[in-house]
Amino acid sequence: MTSLVTAVRSQVLGRLARRIAGTGGPYAGLALLPDKVLWPLHRDGLDPVEQMAQRRDREPVSRLAVPFGLRVWLVTGDEPVREVLGSLDGFSNDFGRFAGKVGINVGQDPGGLGFADAPVHTRLRKMLTPEFTMRRLARLQPRIEAIVADRLDALDAAGAAGAPADLWHEFALPIPALTICELLGVPYADREYFQKLSTARFDMGDGAHTASLDAVGESLAYLGGLITEQRREPGEGLLGSLIRAHGDAIDDRELAGLADGVLTGGLETSASMLALGAVVLMDDAGMAARMRAGDDLDRMVEELLRYLTVVQVAFPRVAVRDLQIGGVGIRAGDVVMCSLSGANRDDAAGADPDRIDPARRPGRSHLAFGYGVHRCIGAELARMELRIAYPALVRRFPRMRPAVAPADLRYRRASIVFGLDELPVYL
Numbered sequence: 310m311t312s313l314v315t316a317v318r319s320q321v322l323g324r325l326a327r328r329i330a331g332t333g334g335p336y337a338g339l340a341l342l343p344d345k346v347l348w349p350l351h352r353d354g355l356d357p358v359e360q361m362a363q364r365r366d367r368e369p370v371s372r373l374a375v376p377f378g379l380r381v382w383l384v385t386g387d388e389p390v391r392e393v394l395g396s397l398d399g400f401s402n403d404f405g406r407f408a409g410k411v412g413i414n415v416g417q418d419p420g421g422l423g424f425a426d427a428p429v430h431t432r433l434r435k436m437l438t439p440e441f442t443m444r445r446l447a448r449l450q451p452r453i454e455a456i457v458a459d460r461l462d463a464l465d466a467a468g469a470a471g472a473p474a475d476l477w478h479e480f481a482l483p484i485p486a487l488t489i490c491e492l493l494g495v496p497y498a499d500r501e502y503f504q505k506l507s508t509a510r511f512d513m514g515d516g517a518h519t520a521s522l523d524a525v526g527e528s529l530a531y532l533g534g535l536i537t538e539q540r541r542e543p544g545e546g547l548l549g550s551l552i553r554a555h556g557d558a559i560d561d562r563e564l565a566g567l568a569d570g571v572l573t574g575g576l577e578t579s580a581s582m583l584a585l586g587a588v589v590l591m592d593d594a595g596m597a598a599r600m601r602a603g604d605d606l607d608r609m610v611e612e613l614l615r616y617l618t619v620v621q622v623a624f625p626r627v628a629v630r631d632l633q634i635g636g637v638g639i640r641a642g643d644v645v646m647c648s649l650s651g652a653n654r655d656d657a658a659g660a661d662p663d664r665i666d667p668a669r670r671p672g673r674s675h676l677a678f679g680y681g682v683h684r685c686i687g688a689e690l691a692r693m694e695l696r697i698a699y700p701a702l703v704r705r706f707p708r709m710r711p712a713v714a715p716a717d718l719r720y721r722r723a724s725i726v727f728g729l730d731e732l733p734v735y736l
């Protein structure tokens with residue numbers, strides 16, 4: 310750990326850390342928006358709010374009332390969402406375009422893929438893609454199985470003697486956190502420390518905001534330290550592999566941005582899918598039985614991804630020219646928000662889209678991982694985690710039930726990644 314502490318203090322990375330820690334990242338501006346603007350992020354339990362369905366039916370491309378003189382569009386239909394996300398030259402994700410708007414400044418650019426356009430995005434994505442091939446991911450499978458088995462034991466211990474155990478903290482969050490440690494190549498000795506940091510950065514509970522910002526800075530600094538070490542001696546994980554393959558063609562800042570993007574993209578998303586999936590399985594005995602038997606596992610996981618759509622909206626896009634989406638005129642400079650949770654409940658999903666139906670055979674794939682060039686790079690890894698964890702959970706605890714009434718589950722109020730902050734269960 311000593312070498313790490315030294316590396317963490319490295320001046321360059323310290324600056325990088327402070328830059329991000331002091332700002333709260335690109336979504337910090339959300340805190341400035343009034344509640345009525347944030348309604349697309351609200352949910353009624355597991356379902357999108359009713360207003361979403363009304364908009365989708367009547368006006369799938371509609372204006373959002375926002376302050377700061379911004380023109381912001383909400384896109385809720387399956388087809389227009391694909392039009393926006395699939396457009397190669399109509400929209401930009403570039404962070405620079407948001408600077409000066411919604412309380413964001415250019416220094417808050419988190420790096421990584423989500424807020425970059427071609428050619429930067431194309432170059433970085435090409436570097437990262439080989440790390441997510443099925444062949445590379447197969448290497449992780451036995452590790453994920455071991456992590457899941459270990460977390461089931463931890464959950465069991467927490468629920469010993471009939472006490473409620475918190476499935477969020479014991480199971481849902483550590484599984485993706487430890488998987489990402491494995492993926493990145495975080496040394497074993499540091500995993501507990503890194504997992505705590507990862508947990509803290511996403512903890513937006515009352516009063517935790519500042520601690521969260523500190524944790525973002527600390528984890529970036531940690532990643533920076535790791536990069537310094539791996540430049541000297543590349544390890545087996547993603548960071549070492551990128552350094553071996555690209556050397557100085559990727560600089561430390563880009564590497565830290567990619568690693569942090571993997572952490573941001575792959576932790577809370579998978580954790581929320583695990584927790585909310587458990588809520589569904591505790592409520593639906595038929596589905597839990599099928600999951601236990603392993604029948605049609607892939608299809609069940611896809612339906613859970615569609616139904617829960619934890620990433621509620623895609624990264625904001627800015628129109629780079631005047632264009633039409635779903636027959637509606639969008640002006641250059643307008644911001645477009647695509648509601649993935651709204652679009653995934655479109656009739657395009659097949660009959661009765663608000664119902665979870667493991668036998669559903671939709672004509673096209675869901676949008677829970679997005680669409681187009683920014684589509685989730687970690688989709689196969691996420692699927693692997695879910696396909697291992699759900700059946701193992703319902704097999705180990707066939708009588709598991711929530712320890713609070715469904716109405717008392719504490720869902721997040723307005724979060725880009727929908728989820729719970731705790732999930733007390735009786736095993």
Ligand code: HEM
Binds near residue numbers: 394571
């Ligand atoms: C169930 C879990 C997950 C869900 C629902 C999810 C969802 C998404 C969505 C919707 C996008 C596209 C956003 C847009 O176009 O604006 C995205 C992008 C991304 N995801 Fe995931 N994700 C998950 C897991 C992961 C994992 C496990 C990783 C990596 C370990 C990851 C890394 C990323 C990255 C790096 C991007 C940016 C890609 C780009 O801009 O080119 N995600 N994810």
